[in-house]
Amino acid sequence: MKNHVLRPLWVAIGAVALVLIVRHLMVPADFGVHGKNFTYGFHRQGSIADWQDVGVKYKGKEICKECHEDKCTDNASAKHSRLECENCHGPAMNHPEDPAKLVIDRSRDLCLRCHASLPYPNNPRGRIPGIDPVTHNPGQECSACHNPHKPNLEAM
């Protein structure tokens, strides 16, 4: 066959081969259809393990009891027992190794999330004891008067 026909043919074949080689090297072996079908399940299988291996930061109040039993017992009978310790004390992560001390959020803003009065009808927010942050001891930390673990308005 004539040279001017063969030469472009070899170039085309070479280009296709190059694409196939690059694809073979770049695309991971575990890439394929793993879910229910091609539309929703076409992915790299290893990605699922990547997500499962992410570290857990919020450990839950059960582990707090192991060392801080006094605080937990105090809290258990209070209305605030519905709160997770970590909601105010921050994520435990690998405490007590890392971090050795948790940073406690003592700000008014934290308490106001629930206790800033919003008198909405038929809304559970209206049933929580609430204050007007502008007039109720502005600038003061709530914990100066209220015990956050076991708040008790009657005893005040």
Place this chain on the structure above:
Amino acid sequence: MSQTRRDLLKKVIIGSIGATVSLDLFRFLSPAQLQAAIGDQAVRWVFLVDTTKCVGCGLCVKACKKENEVPYDVPVTRTWVERYVVTKDGRSHIDTPNGGRDGFVDKKIQGEEIRDQDINKAFFVPKLCNQCENPACVQVCPVGATYQTKDGVTLVDRKWCIGCGYCIMACPYGVRFFHPIHKVAEKCTFCYHRISKGLKPACVQACPFGARQLGNLKNPDDPVAQIIKTQRVGVLKDEYGTKPQVFYIGLDTNVR
């Protein structure tokens, strides 16, 4: 030996049928093998939001951002809480300051003062990824970086995502965003790392009022599955046909 045309056609037909029948036809599968083969399994994660219990404290948003390392002060979030205040003139006032990360402490909505006596009803609606049965975001991904797991959670492969943003545009619920650090599409995973280890998602654990719950729809004894099957629940934007799997108790027509 003589052979008619009829004989020849008969033999050809019998022969070709015989060649297509494989021995697999005579193999018996155990139920477990069958389940594995068709990608079926015993878990389908679903979410239940009880809007009648939500007080808008925003502790779920805070916990989510910290658990999943979503930059805290950037206005992006995997889950958020919306406030709806419907006044007597029929208008609905909606806001979600910082996604509700710091709760709702101000009566003002978008700077507008609303008098208490003008309020007809007010409620909070937590939102998160609906982990749709037919996720539009997965269909549009050009590179196979986002996908649905067999237990029904839609995930993003951070190593494979090219950051084109098609999925962010495709989601009818606006739950996806661009991760400012990893430079890939980001979304709620139902805390896949936690639920795979038998823990609750961070937002569910942080909620003091039980407004957010996770369940397994395929477990008939699961309390959340029980509620979804036996009580009146709603979903968001049903008309898109994505079959969302986050169910709401006490949904209002004003919720969009």
